[in-house]
Amino acid sequence: MNVVTPIGQFASRRDVAVDGEHPRVVVADIASRPRGNARIITVANEKGGVGKSTLAFHLAVALADCGHKVLAVDLDRRQQSLSRALVARGGTAKRLGVRLPLPRELLLLQHSGAHLCQELARAGWDCDYVVIDAPGQDAPVVRRAIAMADMLVSPINPSFVDLGLLGQFHPVTHKLNGPGCFAALVLELREARAEAGLPQLDWLVMQNRKRRDASHNQGKVDSALRRLAQRFDFRVGAGLSERVAYRDLVLMGLTQLDLHRLPDLPRARSGANGEVRQLLDDLDIGHEIGGLLSRARLEQLRVKT
Ligand SMILES: Nc1ncnc2c1ncn2[C@@H]1O[C@H](COP(=O)(O)OP(=O)(O)O)[C@@H](O)[C@H]1O
Numbered sequence: 001m002n003v004v005t006p007i008g009q010f011a012s013r014r015d016v017a018v019d020g021e022h023p024r025v026v027v028a029d030i031a032s033r034p035r036g037n038a039r040i041i042t043v044a045n046e047k048g049g050v051g052k053s054t055l056a057f058h059l060a061v062a063l064a065d066c067g068h069k070v071l072a073v074d075l076d077r078r079q080q081s082l083s084r085a086l087v088a089r090g091g092t093a094k095r096l097g098v099r100l101p102l103p104r105e106l107l108l109l110q111h112s113g114a115h116l117c118q119e120l121a122r123a124g125w126d127c128d129y130v131v132i133d134a135p136g137q138d139a140p141v142v143r144r145a146i147a148m149a150d151m152l153v154s155p156i157n158p159s160f161v162d163l164g165l166l167g168q169f170h171p172v173t174h175k176l177n178g179p180g181c182f183a184a185l186v187l188e189l190r191e192a193r194a195e196a197g198l199p200q201l202d203w204l205v206m207q208n209r210k211r212r213d214a215s216h217n218q219g220k221v222d223s224a225l226r227r228l229a230q231r232f233d234f235r236v237g238a239g240l241s242e243r244v245a246y247r248d249l250v251l252m253g254l255t256q257l258d259l260h261r262l263p264d265l266p267r268a269r270s271g272a273n274g275e276v277r278q279l280l281d282d283l284d285i286g287h288e289i290g291g292l293l294s295r296a297r298l299e300q301l302r303v304k305t
């Protein structure tokens, strides 16, 4: 048996259905169920530590800040980062006696696709958006969360190790040889959706923890990501920089967007708000966070007047 895949080739996903959850089976089940009106945004990438929970938290809070009803679903029952941040948010609001936009929170402890569908129907029936934070692994429930999404957002860190989940690059020449394991899964789920007559899954990949000083490595990562985007048909978002604001405020369940509601808190200048607004623009979500219009929304209004 050939156990080593030579450089330049890649093992197909087709024979690697997880626990019998082949993409076609997953999609057929989703297509057979009634679905609500909420737009589902799944934050997923088969790798841990890339910023999925950080991103899901900021996204859910930003959408709630715009006045949307949001259900935030944590599928990572081991780390529970999103749930913990949202519980902390409720506690902080209470302690400080302030009103903070609060997404509804759901931690899915029982990991079956059917259970996810049922819980979304129960807890998210009146929501505008459902934001799902997936654990960094391939599992049936993660496949389900990707297959049912209107939008898939995948953060990566700016490194060729992370790019390897999307594309297999030659280690020396950086020639693109084929899809990486996560891209192969998304492509198969997309194919299964197309076969089932479901709309195309909109896939946004964005870099997280970008350094603000341009480096040689960053340039190479940017160009590799553009090549991947063309080949595997995803959009590339502007991304988030490495910022203390994304890390430390989350411990209290806060984001930079909340600080204007907390007059006693020292307000450091940060570009975090602009980056989160840009993220909503990248997702084509019209928004008005904290009363401030996004650049895209301003453009729309300018065109109308
Ligand atoms: N843009 C960022 N700037 C600074 N720290 C970040 C940023 N994004 C994530 N982190 C930190 O990186 C670590 C992993 O992030 P997390 O969102 O938990 O990743 P994942 O959910 O993909 O495992 C956490 O300590 C988080 O605070």
Ligand SMILES: [Mg+2]
Pocket: 052, 053, 054, 076, 079, 081, 134, 135
């Ligand atoms: Mg996480």
